[in-house]
Amino acid sequence: MARPQILLTRRWPAAVERRLAESYDATLNAEDRPMSPTEIGAALRTFDAVCPTVSDALPAEVFAGVPRGRMLGNYGVGVNHIDLDAARAAEVVVSNTPGCLxxxxxxxxxxxxxxxxxxxxxxxxxxxxxxxxxxxxxxxxxxxxxxxxxxxxxxxxxxxxxxxxxxxxxxxxxxxxxxxxxxxxxxxxxxxxxxxxxxxxxxxxxxxxxxxxxxxxxxxxxxxxxxxxxxxxxxxxxxxxxxxxxxxxxxxxxxxxxxxxxxxxxxxxxxxxxxxxxxxxxxxxLPHLGSATDRTREAMGMMVVDNLDAFFSGRDLPNRVA
CATH class of the missing domain: 3.40.50.720 (NAD(P)-binding Rossmann-like Domain)
Known part of the structure; x- marks a missing residue:
C-alpha cells in the first residue's frame, strides 16, 4: 500500500524530518524557500497532507478545488494565517501545536x-x-x-x-x-x-x-x-x-x-x-524567536507528526482546530 504523500513548506528540525521520512512519502523543502499561496494550494491538490508554518499564508482561494480527505498539519500554535472556514468547507482537517512552546x-x-x-x-x-x-x-x-x-x-x-x-x-x-x-x-x-x-x-x-x-x-x-x-x-x-x-x-x-x-x-x-x-x-x-530553542522546535514538529499519524490511521487528532 502506498504511503501518504506529505509536503513540508519549510525546513524542519532534522530529527522530525527523519521521522517523517520513515513513515511517509515526504517531500522536504531542502532549500528552505518560502512558498506562495498559489504553490501551497497546488500542493493541497496533489499531496495527502501539507505541513505549513505560521509564516505561510493560506487564504480562502488556497482551498479551491482541493479533494476531500486532505490535512494541514500546522507547525505552530497560531492559525490566523489559515482561512479555517474555507478549510472546513473544503473538508480539510487542520491541526496545530499547543503547549510545547x-x-x-x-x-x-x-x-x-x-x-x-x-x-x-x-x-x-x-x-x-x-x-x-x-x-x-x-x-x-x-x-x-x-x-x-x-x-x-x-x-x-x-x-x-x-x-x-x-x-x-x-x-x-x-x-x-x-x-x-x-x-x-x-x-x-x-x-x-x-x-x-x-x-x-x-x-x-x-x-x-x-x-x-x-x-x-x-x-x-x-x-x-x-x-x-x-x-x-x-x-x-x-x-x-x-x-x-x-x-x-x-x-x-x-x-x-x-x-x-x-x-x-x-x-x-x-x-x-x-x-x-x-x-x-x-x-x-526580535525576528519571531518565541519558540526558537532546539527542544521546542523539535517538540513542535513531533506534535505535527503525531497528528498526521492519527489522521491517517483514522483516530481522533490530539490537536485538531478545524
Missing part, C-alpha cells in the same frame, strides 16, 4: 521586558558601532521591572507562564484581562487580579504583555486610543501575533513619546518590518 515564549516575553527596561538594545548598538566612551553615572539609565505592575492581555498558557515568571522572579504585581475566567486550578499559586476590560489593564499596568490570538476581532485590538492608555512611561510587549497591534499607530506613539517603549517579536505583515520601526531607539525588535 509555552515556556520558551514566556521566557522571550521576559527577555523583551528586560531588554527594553534596561535599554540593552541601545547599548549593544552603541558598543558595536564603536561609540561607547566608557562608564559614566548618567549613561543609558533604564528602569527596574521589580515591583512594577505587569498587565497581561490574554491569560492562556503563555500569559500564565509569563505572569508566574514575572511574579516569582521579579516581584511584579499582576493584573490581567481574559474573556473567560481561567480555571482555578490553572491559576493556583498565582496572585493575579482580573480586571473587567482591556482598557482597565492598560491603564493599571506599567508594562503590558500581549498573549491573544491574531486575526478576526483581535486585529488591531491595540490601536491608537489604547496605546495612549499605556502612556508615555509605559511599555508594550508583543510575543503573540503582529496584527493585534496597529503598527502605524504604534510607530506614531513611539515617535511622538506617547508610549515609553515597545518590545516586539512579531509584526503585521512579517517578515516585512517598516523602516520607521527599525529606527526607533525605544523599541526592541
Amino acid at each position: 509555552t515556556d520558551c515564549t514566556a521566557d522571550l516575553a521576559l527577555t523583551l521586558m528586560l531588554m527594553l527596561a534596561r535599554r540593552a538594545g541601545e547599548g549593544e548598538r552603541e558598543l558595536r558601532a564603536g561609540r561607547w566612551t566608557g562608564w559614566r553615572p548618567t549613561h543609558l539609565i533604564g528602569t527596574r521591572i521589580g515591583g512594577r505592575v505587569l498587565g497581561i492581555v490574554g491569560m492562556g498558557r503563555i500569559g500564565r507562564a509569563t505572569a508566574r515568571r514575572a511574579e516569582a522572579g521579579f516581584g511584579m504585581k499582576i493584573v490581567y484581562y481574559n474573556r473567560s475566567l481561567p480555571p482555578a486550578e490553572e491559576m493556583a499559586g498565582l496572585d493575579a487580579t482580573r480586571l473587567d476590560c482591556i482598557d482597565a489593564v492598560l491603564e493599571a499596568a506599567d508594562i503590558v504583555s500581549l498573549h491573544i490570538p491574531g486575526g478576526g476581532s483581535n486585529r488591531h485590538v491595540i490601536d491608537a486610543r489604547r496605546l495612549s492608555l499605556i502612556g508615555p512611561a509605559g511599555m508594550l510587549i508583543n510575543t503573540a501575533r503582529g496584527d493585534v497591534v496597529d503598527q502605524a499607530a504604534l510607530i506614531a506613539a513611539l515617535a511622538e513619546g506617547r508610549l515609553g517603549g515597545a518590545g516586539l517579536d512579531v509584526y503585521d505583515g512579517e517578515p516585512s518590518v517598516p523602516a520607521a520601526l527599525t529606527l526607533m531607539e525605544n523599541a526592541v525588535l
Whole structure:
C-alpha cells in the first residue's frame, strides 16, 4: 500500500524530518524557500497532507478545488494565517501545536521586558558601532521591572507562564484581562487580579504583555486610543501575533513619546518590518524567536507528526482546530 504523500513548506528540525521520512512519502523543502499561496494550494491538490508554518499564508482561494480527505498539519500554535472556514468547507482537517512552546515564549516575553527596561538594545548598538566612551553615572539609565505592575492581555498558557515568571522572579504585581475566567486550578499559586476590560489593564499596568490570538476581532485590538492608555512611561510587549497591534499607530506613539517603549517579536505583515520601526531607539525588535530553542522546535514538529499519524490511521487528532 502506498504511503501518504506529505509536503513540508519549510525546513524542519532534522530529527522530525527523519521521522517523517520513515513513515511517509515526504517531500522536504531542502532549500528552505518560502512558498506562495498559489504553490501551497497546488500542493493541497496533489499531496495527502501539507505541513505549513505560521509564516505561510493560506487564504480562502488556497482551498479551491482541493479533494476531500486532505490535512494541514500546522507547525505552530497560531492559525490566523489559515482561512479555517474555507478549510472546513473544503473538508480539510487542520491541526496545530499547543503547549510545547509555552515556556520558551514566556521566557522571550521576559527577555523583551528586560531588554527594553534596561535599554540593552541601545547599548549593544552603541558598543558595536564603536561609540561607547566608557562608564559614566548618567549613561543609558533604564528602569527596574521589580515591583512594577505587569498587565497581561490574554491569560492562556503563555500569559500564565509569563505572569508566574514575572511574579516569582521579579516581584511584579499582576493584573490581567481574559474573556473567560481561567480555571482555578490553572491559576493556583498565582496572585493575579482580573480586571473587567482591556482598557482597565492598560491603564493599571506599567508594562503590558500581549498573549491573544491574531486575526478576526483581535486585529488591531491595540490601536491608537489604547496605546495612549499605556502612556508615555509605559511599555508594550508583543510575543503573540503582529496584527493585534496597529503598527502605524504604534510607530506614531513611539515617535511622538506617547508610549515609553515597545518590545516586539512579531509584526503585521512579517517578515516585512517598516523602516520607521527599525529606527526607533525605544523599541526592541526580535525576528519571531518565541519558540526558537532546539527542544521546542523539535517538540513542535513531533506534535505535527503525531497528528498526521492519527489522521491517517483514522483516530481522533490530539490537536485538531478545524
